[in-house]
Amino acid sequence: MAHGEVVPTRQDAPGETTRVTRAPGIADDPVAGVARVSTLSGRISEATDVLAEDSRTPFSSSQLSRLDEALTLACRETGLLFTLWVGALGPQSRARAEELHASLGDSAADAVVVAVSPGERVVEVVTGAESSRRIDDRGAKLAVMSMVASFKESDLVGGMVEGLTMLADQAGHAHH
Secondary structure, X not given: OOXXXXXXXXXXXXXXXXXXXXXXXXXXXXXXXXXXXXXXXXXXXXXXXXXXXXXXXXXXXHHHHHHHHHHHHHHHHHOOEEEEEEOOOOOOHHHHHHHHHHOOHHHHHHEEXXXXXXXXXXXXXXEOOOHHHHOOHHHHHXXXXXXXXXXXXXXXXXXXXXXXXXXXXXXXXXXX
C-alpha cells in the first residue's frame, strides 16, 4: 500500500458509494494547505488551499474600499440589495448571472446582481421582482454601456463604481 492511498473496505454494489478507511501513513499536511479527514460515513473530506498558485488579489485595498463604498451607498439609498460579482461567467453568462441572483434566496426579489467577467468581456445585470420595477431594461443597458466605456479605458474599478451609481440613481430612494 502506497503512502496516501485510500483503500475501499469492500466492493460497491450498484447504487452504493465506496466506504473507505484511512490507509496507514495518511496525514494532514497543514503546511502545504491540504487537510484530509475521514468522516463517520467513511468518506474522505479534503480541503485544499485554492490560492496556493497565486495569492495576489485582483484589487488593491483602496480599490476594494471604493467598491465597498459604492455598494454600501447604493444599498442604503435605494433599499435594494446590490451585489457585485467579478470573475469568469462561462459560455452561458446570462444563465450563470441568473444563478448568482437566485442564490440570494429570499433577498432575490429586492436584489440587483452586477456580474462582470473582464476576461470574457461580459457584463450582466440581473434584477429581481421588486428591483426590476425600479430599474428598467433601458436604465440597466445605460449603466452597462457606461461600465464598458470605462473598461475600454482600462478603468475596471471606476467603471463598476459608475455603473453601480447609475443603477442606484435609476432605482431612486427607498420607499418607506
